[in-house]
Amino acid sequence: MERDEIKRLNFLLQIYIDVNVDKDFSVLSKSADPFFILNMDGQLVYVNDVCETLLGFSIPELLQMRLSRIFLSTSLNESQTFFFEKGREKLTNFDAKISMRPESLMDVNVTAFPILFNKDVVGSYVVLKDITQIKKERQLLSEKQAVAGQLAAGIAHEIRNPITAIKGFLHLMARDYHGEPMYYDIVESEVARIEVILKELMVLATPIKKKYEKLTISSLLDQVLALMESQMLLNNIQVDKKFSFLEESILGDGNQLKQVFINYIKNAIEAMPNGGSILIEGSITEEKHAQIRIIDQGCGIPPDMINRINEPFYTTKEYGTGLGMPVSYQIIEEHKGKIDITSSNKGTCIEVSLPTFYKIK
Incomplete structure (x- = not known):
């Protein structure tokens, strides 16, 4: 890409930041996950407070940095301005290592997606997540699912028997039913819906033999x-x-x-x-x-x-x-x-x- 073109895109990116991010119109909350905005030169041009806390550098320090100062060179492309074999034009997600202060490394999950302005890709949002924290969240979710599974098994067991009886008698009654067909169809469809819910509950509650x-x-x-x-x-x-x-x-x-x-x-x-x-x-x-x-x-x-x-x-x-x-x-x-x-x-x-x-x- 020509140098003049990069300057033009970087100029448009600054306009985008001034108009959107600094006025809280960003697609990302300033207080959510750590994120920064990267220009076409691989320079950090916007950093949120959470990113400052994660990396251990002040925002003024980070705004003087390029991508190569934070990520290991093996994660970056030849120009060291973006990620290895990752396109700027689409959302990408991968794991990588980053440098922090004091001098140490952290495993993070990286999500990068393009910033479009006047139909041009002018830069990228880069969102970081501490993999250690992700693992803790998954463990907590797993524990919640185990408890929910036990609850689901009990609920499904208690409901299944009466639903089977209701469905059986419903079919017997249908033989002599001469009223509005729509009413019967509604009852039958709702019983079928309950059966679908019970099936999902059982999937959640007990392991099914897989092929x-x-x-x-x-x-x-x-x-x-x-x-x-x-x-x-x-x-x-x-x-x-x-x-x-x-x-x-x-x-x-x-x-x-x-x-x-x-x-x-x-x-x-x-x-x-x-x-x-x-x-x-x-x-x-x-x-x-x-x-x-x-x-x-x-x-x-x-x-x-x-x-x-x-x-x-x-x-x-x-x-x-x-x-x-x-x-x-x-x-x-x-x-x-x-x-x-x-x-x-x-x-x-x-x-x-x-x-x-x-x-x-």
Whole structure:
């Protein structure tokens, strides 16, 4: 890129910061996760207070630094201005090591996504998360899920027997029922809905025997999209597939993984009640993991909700059970995978990372 062009983009980035970030219109809260803004030269041009605390440098010191002062050179590209084999034009997430004060290293999870201004990519937001803290949060979530699982097992057991009786007598009564058919249909559909909820409760409560087999990733995703095709057409949703893997495989339970991706795509559809586009990206990382990203154009998820989204029974939907996300999280964890969710007012990205078949072996 020509030097004059870089100067122009850096100038536009400063305008963006002056207009948006300093007036609290940023997509990120100043008091949320540690983040900084990076210009096209690899220079830090904005740093929030939380980042100052994490790195142990003052904000004036950080604003004199380049990316190469914080990240190990192995994480950066040849020009040392951005991350190794990561594009500025799209959201990217990976683990890396950073330098802190006093001179020490920290393992962090990095999320970088582009800043667009006047249709140009003028810089990047870079969000950091202490991996140690992430592990603590996952442990706490695991403990909560264990307690919720025991509760769910008890609830499901108590409800299952009477529901079975109600369903049986309902079918007997239907033979002699001559009233409005709609009333019977409503009762039957509601009983079926209760059975679906019970099934989800049992998935959360007790481990189900899984059938692990070699699965071609692209075929699995194509089958999921075929199942969701009618729902997407009804909701005026377009799908853009960008898979860079061909015959790579994972080892897993096909039905359970389909359940996960159907749930995430369904959530993406519901996030766009007026229609829109869903981007599904797929690639293989350097660590030989299959990385699948489902990106919608909805209004986004508030930060306080993202932190609770995998909690059992937590939902903001009028008819939601609060079980879809925690069940999906549990399935991916059991497949030795990871889930990362990032969101802004322009949409949400759910990223699923699963070890490939030869990685598992």
